[in-house]
Amino acid sequence: MTTVLAGPVNPEIGAIRHHYEVSNELYRILLGPTMMYSGGYWADGEDRYANHDEGQLRKLDAFIELAGAAGAERVLDIGCGWGTMLDRVTKVHGAKKAVGVTLSRTQADYIEALGNPAVEVRVESWEDHRSDEKYDGAFCINALEHFVLSSLPPKERTKRYGVFFEQVHSLLKPGAGFVLHTMTAERLPLNRQLLDDLKFLQREEFAGCHIPHLSELTAGAEGLFEVREIRNEQLSFADACRVWLRYLAERRDEAVALEGEDVVARFERYLDIFAYTLEDKYFNNFRVVLTRRG
């Protein structure tokens, strides 16, 4: 079942749809059959390209275990993309119900077409999500980067991360697991190329999005969640971006026929920026494992 948010579209939502409502066919070319838009877990020396899909599914399985979501009554995925986590946690790991939240109507259509009766998708923002029953576990996988506007003053941004953690806290049962995967920014010296690339990300591809600092997240979670683990997994995301660039190069003509040269060139540029900024450690990609305090 899909619920679609009503009412006028604010600029924040418009910016997300600019990126995520490019056709599902283009995303299929870019991401391959798993339709995961985040990092994977590969063993040292494993061929990322040949084993891309295995790495993505391995990551999902690890997160499900960390959140204690196998066999759960209700699981929430905030920023659920094309529903791969929702589908896997219910079909393979026995969760009875999985609810996903996204702003993208094309993603919701894709999830609907999976035809999984244990999955529900809602087209709404994380802060508008309400549920009569509390969840046993939750995920937010490379979506938090979109949730707070860079135009806000630093104090206001920190408050917004607090609102995010309060919202997730209010939706979970005491003791429930929450696995967050998110990029964070380091305070490193900036060179001209990096500044230009960050401007492109901020102004053209992901307008207004703020990549948080770890301190903003830990301040927001304090008192609400017990932090069980924080790990930096920069290369899991960078390696995935490099594989997607290869997929896109292989089927570039098809991609251009679908969405045009400008869109394809934008994707190529932003994927390369993410890959190198993670490889060069300007950005982190933290896996944060949390337990909701009672």
Ligand SMILES: C[S@@+](CC[C@H](N)C(=O)[O-])C[C@H]1O[C@@H](n2cnc3c(N)ncnc32)[C@H](O)[C@@H]1O
């Ligand atoms: C990079 S994708 C990650 C998707 C998925 N978690 C994955 O790993 O494949 C980010 C997701 O966040 C969603 N998103 C962005 N802003 C949102 C908001 N305010 N509320 C809910 N979802 C949002 C997008 O629609 C998209 O599904």
